[in-house]
Amino acid sequence: MGGVTVRVPAKVNLQLAVGPLRDDGYHDLVNVFHAVSLFDEVTAAEPDRAGAADRPVRVRVEGEWAADVPASDDNLAVRAAAALAARAGRSYRADLLIRKTIPVAGGMAGGSADAAAALVACNELWGLGLPLPDLMEIGADIGSDVPFALLGGTAVGTGRGERLTALETSGVFHWVFALADGGLSTPRVYGECDRLRAEAGAAVPWPRVSEPLLAALREGDAPALGRTLSNDLQPAALALRPSLAATLRVGRDAGALGAIVSGSGPTCAFLAESAEHAGALAAGLKDAEGCRGAVTAFGPVPGAAPAG
């Protein structure tokens, strides 16, 4: 397959502060995103002449997680390409190939990543030349996490998480991700968060960014970052998947600087002191109960960009 290939990273949320439920069904957030070196690849190519008339954008998915990803018009990469064509006001065609490495429904924004990659690849394939802010605006309608997958690095998202400001960081942070068997549905986890809050009866505070977290990022201070990681969706993810508590404990007991559920879960993220420490943590985590495996990665890395 020729065409344009784009590499796009997964994310972990360093702080996910969830405000009250809005009238539109979303929550206002303070969402500190961090792009990590676990990548999907999306290739966009001109379709063969035969058979392309009925569906202007088609998709094929390869890789370990392919069976869990729809190869239909519901695929977020297809929806993104179709939205880009609509914005350009013309009918365009593309065949997409997704090489999937980011866990599906794992809280690492894999579908959003593929949508972002499709936007960059089709923008190039179709010679549209739209600038990044335009792609981010189109992406925000596909999903709240899509703009960050385009931007990459480390950034704070407000609103639904789609309004981004890049953050200053120093150095490299080393991570281990414990992959779970089976995914968690993002709306279900937000719903469980609302339910637990209603049960507790306390007022939900307006989300605010953690200043100690920002300082740790600026100074490249991994132990301080480990202490300041936080995720308001974690109690809901643990309620829906109680085995995650044991996974987090295994990583903490093995000396992780911080241990947290990634976004809506069920992937768990562990901050390590170094690449070697990350390797050792991963070896200890891969056989933990409910774990499908453990992978190491580093961050921050750039957002969706042509490969090679």
Ligand SMILES: C[C@](O)(CO)[C@H](O)COP(=O)(O)OP(=O)(O)OC[C@H]1O[C@@H](n2ccc(N)nc2=O)[C@H](O)[C@@H]1O
């Ligand atoms: C959990 C996170 O991954 C953290 O980065 C995101 O907040 C979710 O982002 P996403 O998967 O791109 O989510 P979207 O596709 O925009 O929304 C899916 C569903 O998640 C819930 N949702 C999402 C974002 C938000 N700020 N508030 C919400 O309540 C809503 O029920 C929404 O219908």
Ligand SMILES: Nc1ncnc2c1ncn2[C@@H]1O[C@H](COP(=O)(O)OP(=O)(O)OP(=O)(O)O)[C@@H](O)[C@H]1O
């Ligand atoms: N390209 C895609 N890759 C993965 N999932 C997709 C894709 N397109 C559609 N989906 C659907 O979206 C659902 C959520 O997938 P995704 O991997 O984005 O979840 P997630 O990583 O938990 O998302 P987030 O962290 O943004 O909340 C999947 O169950 C799948 O059915």
